[in-house]
Amino acid sequence: MKRTWAIAGIDLHLEISGTRVSRSLTEAMRAAIADGRWAAGTRLPSSRTLAADLGIARNTVAQVYEQLTAEGWLDARVGAGTWVRGHAARPSGRARVPETTRPELDLRAGVPDTSDFPRQAWTGATRRALAHAPADAFGYTDPRGVPVLRERLAAYLARARGVHASDAHLVVGHGFGDLLALVCRSLRERGARVVAVEEYGHGRHRRIIRAHGLDTVTVPVDENGADVSRLEECGADAVLLTPAHQFPTGVPLSAERRGRLVRWARRTGALIVEDDYDGEFRFDRRAVGALQALAPDHVLYAGTASKALAPGVGLAWAVAPPPLLPALMETRETTGGGQDAVNQLTLAEFVRGHDYDRHVRRLRHLYRSRREAVDAAVAERLPDCRVTGLRAGLHCLVELPDGTREDVVEAESARRGLALEGLGRFADGSAVTGARRPGVVIGYGAPRAHRFRDALAVAVAAIRAARVGR
Ligand SMILES: Cc1ncc(COP(=O)(O)O)c(C=O)c1O
Structure with missing residues (x-):
């Protein structure tokens, strides 16, 4: 028996089968909660409504609610109703798509600050x-x-x-x-x-x-x-x-x-x-x-x-x-x-x-000042490094002294909570000519406004640490 019922404006789906109605209903509800299909806080229908919807005895539903409450899947308060209890859903067998969480400090290219x-x-x-x-x-x-x-x-x-x-x-x-x-x-x-x-x-x-x-x-x-x-x-x-x-x-x-x-x-x-x-x-x-x-x-x-x-x-x-x-x-x-x-x-x-023009102008102003801050930080604190390319866009390449390892800069950054990528990350594997100096790509468009200075300071520190340690 497959039923979808509605309560308080929401639809819930439930499948029960066979002659052992009580056991089948218990298992179906337990599975729905464990899989996370029924989120914590979901309010269940009254036993009377559910029994009527499913065409089964009210007592059967009441016993199932009692059983699942005793097992910790549901919360029940007399006179107030029954809810799915907050607990971690058991991971289902399905492959999970990795979550894209932002690191604390972020200077990766191609990751714009969406707070603007x-x-x-x-x-x-x-x-x-x-x-x-x-x-x-x-x-x-x-x-x-x-x-x-x-x-x-x-x-x-x-x-x-x-x-x-x-x-x-x-x-x-x-x-x-x-x-x-x-x-x-x-x-x-x-x-x-x-x-x-x-x-x-x-x-x-x-x-x-x-x-x-x-x-x-x-x-x-x-x-x-x-x-x-x-x-x-x-x-x-x-x-x-x-x-x-x-x-x-x-x-x-x-x-x-x-x-x-x-x-x-x-x-x-x-x-x-x-x-x-x-x-x-x-x-x-x-x-x-x-x-x-x-x-x-x-x-x-x-x-x-x-x-x-x-x-x-x-x-x-x-x-x-x-x-x-x-x-x-x-x-x-x-x-x-x-x-x-x-x-x-x-x-x-x-x-x-012309909202688009106005917004672009505002961002241009913002990114220009961030780019100037990168140029100044490199000139003052990293005299043997060089910012290359146009003063444009949301990122720039900082060339490092020969022999500096990009992976060490990345690791030093990560240790300090900063996501920063070496130039090699953008290369097509073995196809690179190898004639270039090592570098890191600074995506100054990525951090939130209040974290930009911190992120830049950490990048400078990480590059200095990588140079000293080589
Ligand atoms: C080189 C390059 N081209 C294009 C894009 C834009 O891609 P999309 O429009 O798919 O976000 C990006 C974004 O980071 C990029 O770095």
Whole structure:
């Protein structure tokens, strides 16, 4: 007998079977509590209600409640009711997904401080967007994303990043990872085999590429960005690059290499995927414009709301070369393809009212001052180290003296409660050229405002300890 009953507005599910009703009910309830399906504090129906729901004698239910109360699973108070008692649920046999807890102090790259999320402005934008959206906006929408958001983003990207963008070619995704997966699947279906990546980069992106049946080859990275001359010999069908601010070394792709890259793409028909993950955050002079403007037919430009707003917003965008668009849409339709229209309408309103610009400006100011603090700390306390790359983004690379071990810096940091990652963590295994000095990547965008100074001081101490001890 399977029954779901409702009490005080909540539904509970219970399965009892066989002729030994009392034993079956006891076991079913015990299992529900032990598995954690019935949370501590859940109020149970009265014995009369449950008995009526299950079609069994009230006495049977009363005895089961009594038994489980005696065993410590339930709490009962005369006249007040019966509750599931607070206790640790027994782990079920199912594999558990590791919890992502934040360490006490955090300077990892790519982990933004979400305490700055503009809750009020976002709530206002949601309210306005929902009040004014036509009813059709809540139906099945265009597989590229909600039209009004695509229009607003196209205008914003043209204005702020110099992208050649039209809403017709703009595709909204749940994050850059989602869009990269879409591109990889489309490429694979069109016969692509190999995607080139920078020798240092985001490990998850390499995993996404490989998970779609594509091989990766790496191109070295130096002070001019990715050495794209290596693309000539590697036979790649596409390349994933971070031209405005190489992740994580922080250098821009030089003008000479941009030209060379575009010539390669035109000659071979390969696709350039431009990951413009933090292009809005340039502190020392005007932002490096998007590479896409040089060759809109060969570059897929991608941006994300994860840095300027928060990863939890779960929105990113791509401007696709027109010939690639039908394949992307077909892939999207056949791989789920749902759209979060409410969130997209909110972002459209957030961009329309210039809340997005204002928020980015505020963050730019904040991250600039944090970057200055890192530069000053290194200059004063670590004179044999060097901060490299542009004054931009939410992270920077600090080069360490030759012979310093990155794993020792990481361990010294961890011992002091700080999460800090060596450059090697971003490398693609054995593919690294080995010509670089050791380094640590300081993600100054990660800590809460009141912990930033502490985190930086601990990083400095850990680096000094690692140097002394070598
Ligand atoms: C290099 C790089 N690209 C893109 C992203 C953004 O990814 P998503 O939009 O999936 O959050 C990040 C985030 O850390 C990143 O480090």
